[in-house]
Amino acid sequence: MEKKTQGRKKIDMEKIKRRDYLQVTFSKRRNGLFKKASELCTMCGAKTAIVVYSPAGKAFSFGHPCVESTLDKFLATASLIEIGESSLGVPSFPDYHWNIGINKLNRHINELVNQLEAEKKYREGQFLWNKPIENLKFHELEQLRVSMEELKIKMVNRTEGLKRASMLSSYIDINQVRRTEDKGVQ
Amino acid sequence: MEKKTQGRKKIDMEKIKRRDYLQVTFSKRRNGLFKKASELCTMCGAKTAIVVYSPAGKAFSFGHPCVESTLDKFLATASLIEIGESSLGVPSFPDYHWNIGINKLNRHINELVNQLEAEKKYREGQFLWNKPIENLKFHELEQLRVSMEELKIKMVNRTEGLKRASMLSSYIDINQVRRTEDKGVQ
C-alpha cells in the first residue's frame, strides 16, 4: 500500500516507443479527446465527428449527433464548394474535369454512391442488397452497386478480424460515443 | 491595470446562453480539441480526422495526415462492415460482378449521376453542380470511368496494405490543421 506516486511527467511530444505505454496512452488520450469533444458539443451546441485510427489500423469514432450525418454533411459541402469554386469563372469545363485529381474524383464517386444509397434507403425504406440478385429491378444501377459491394466484401474477407466489431456497433444516447474494446495499438 | 482575475470557474456542462461567451468558448475549446488530437497523433502515431460544425453551421476540420484520407478510409471500411453485417446468411455475390464491362460501367455511372441529380433536386432543390454536369456528360463520364478503375485498384492496394503494418508513413508536420476562419458561431 505504498502511495508514493511520482506524478505526471512533462510530455515530450515524441512518438512513444514502448508498446505497452503506447497502448495505455492511446487509450487514455483517446478517451480524453472524446470527452473534450462531448463537452464542446453540449456546451456550445456543435456537431462533431471524430475518426481515430490506431497505429494498428483499428478505428474509433465519436459523433454528435452521429458520425455519419456530420461526415455526410461535411463531404457533401466540401464537394459542392470544391466543384463550385473550381468552375467559377472557368468557362472551359472540360479542362477542369480533365485536370481534377483522381483522389477527388474517388471521393466524389464514393459520395455519389453513399448519397444515392441514403436517398434510396430513405425512399424505399430498405436496402436492395438484402434481396437476391435475381429479383433486382433496376438492373443497370443495381449491377453497379452490387459490383461495388462485391469489391467491399472482398475487402472484408481479406481484412479478417478488424472489421465487424470495429464500428457501427452500438450508439449511446447521450453522446453517441461508440468505440470498440481497445485490443491494442500494435 | 487591475490584475485581479477570478480564475477558472467550474464548468457546469450546460449549453452556454450568452452568445459572446459561446463564441469565445467555442473557439478556445475547438483549438484545445485540435491540439489534443495533434498530440494523440504525434505521440501514438494515430490517424485522426475531426469535423466540427459550429451552431451557425460553419465547418472546421482537423486531419492527420489529412482529413480526406482518414475519412475515406473510415467511410470505405464502414460501408464494407455495414454490408458485411447485412449480408450475414446471404450467400456471397458471384464473382462475375467483378468483371463487369467498362461500357456497362459507363452507363451505370451515368444513371447514378442522373438519378442522384434527380433525388437531390427532389429533396433539396437545385445544386451548383447540376448545370455543368448537364453540359458535359461525356467528359464527366469519361473521367468517372477512369476514376472507377483507379478506385478499384486503390481499394485492393489499400486492403493488402492493411494487413501489414500501416505505420510506414511518416508523420512529419506538427498539425496539418486545416480550418476556415472563425467567422462566428451564431
Add this chain to the structure above:
DNA sequence: ACCACTATTATTAGAGG
C-alpha cells in the same frame, strides 16, 4: 485488459488590452 490513486502538468474561464 481495466480501475484507482495522485503529483504534476495542461487547459481554460474570466477579465483586460
Add this chain to the structure above:
DNA sequence: GCCTCTAATAATAGTGG
C-alpha cells in the same frame, strides 16, 4: 474578433492492484 494574464479546474503519466 484575437492575445495576454492568472487562478482555478481538468487531464494525465506513472504506479499499483
